[in-house]
């Protein structure tokens with residue numbers, strides 16, 4: 001595909017929208033409105049995705065079954081609740097490039113991270129460290145440090161942090177591999193974000209997995225900012241596990257049920273310790289209510305509780321749209337849309353900000369992180385007053401994502417205009 005020749009001006013955005021084969025999908029989402037009642041320029045799908053209009057009917061179906069059938073809904077509703085989470089299994093597997101038995105939708109992200117670490121972080125006196133990104137999302141830092149302490153190790157010495165070179169924001173792939181090569185013998189677990197939440201850098205997950213496994217480390221990814229943003233091939237890349245949330249690019253709604261991948265090679269790893277609950281027990285004998293835990297084969301064997309149906313129903317509405325569109329087409333639009341945003345921001349020729357997200361489209365997803373030189377908070381507030389929704393990360397980063405499911409080129413154009421205005425241009 002030849003590179004797009006972006007042009008300044010509203011005309012170009014309109015032409016791109018007219019030629020966009022996914023433009024009609026936007027109509028299937030609700031957009032928040034600004035004070036005068038106009039649709040906001042919503043660029044915050046990296047934080048909370050928009051609501052698909054079909055969510056209500058998915059929820060209403062389950063409310064109706066509950067009202068009309070009570071407990072019988074577990075077996076006799078339109079979508080019986082007993083196997084309800086399986087309605088998401090094929091679509092989730094396809095989304096992350098896994099086999100159906102390698103994925104399960106359950107709990108929330110940090111809870112899944114703990115459950116996975118209970119099984120896969122097995123520190124020994126020689127190999128006890130965990131490699132994470134410096135400045136990883138705080139929940140990951142807290143979870144990892146608490147696990148280290150839980151096993152009786154010192155969080156200070158057991159944490160290896162992957163940092164960019166002085167004065168840079170992205171980490172070179174070669175530096176990641178070199179660090180793993182250098183320290184790998186003492187690393188029990190590598191846990192990196194697929195896409196870094198602050199900078200938007202996309203990591204080479206296949207390469208990191210290979211490098212980690214060569215050194216005997218368990219390799220895992222937090223895909224909060226990658227699921228629904230980047231096409232993933234988890235089975236082939238081969239990490240041991242991965243976790244993600246469903247409220248960002250997956251549009252499952254605030255606090256929606258999260259996802260979890262356990263590689264097939266661990267599907268019958270009965271020897272691993274796990275924090276068990278009845279929903280992970282073999283479903284054939286679950287209701288015999290026996291005292292001994294016999295886990296299900298695959299990722300479902302890590303379930304603990306029976307699933308929240310009202311948490312899963314909205315996600316089904318969104319995943320239907322993902323299945324219809326497909327990650328490949330979304331990614332193609334995403335690259336074009338984010339490239340356009342980058343082009344327009346460069347056109348502003350301002351020294352009031354810089355982009356800290358990698359400029360290579362292969363090393364980023366939808367998000368651009370804009371580092372504001374001064375008065376950043378005021379600029380964001382001004383944008384919010386003007387109907388632009390992005391988000392602010394201390395100390396100086398404004399994050400925006402043009403989400404290919406529902407954002408248009410015109411959204412991006414208008415954002416650049418209002419951003420220029422907020423900068424005082």
Ligand SMILES: Cc1ncc(COP(=O)(O)O)c(C=O)c1O
Nearest residue numbers: 108109110111137139197224245
């Ligand atoms: C990278 C990353 N990890 C973990 C979390 C925490 O997720 P949860 O609160 O769903 O456990 C977030 C939330 O935004 C995140 O961005």
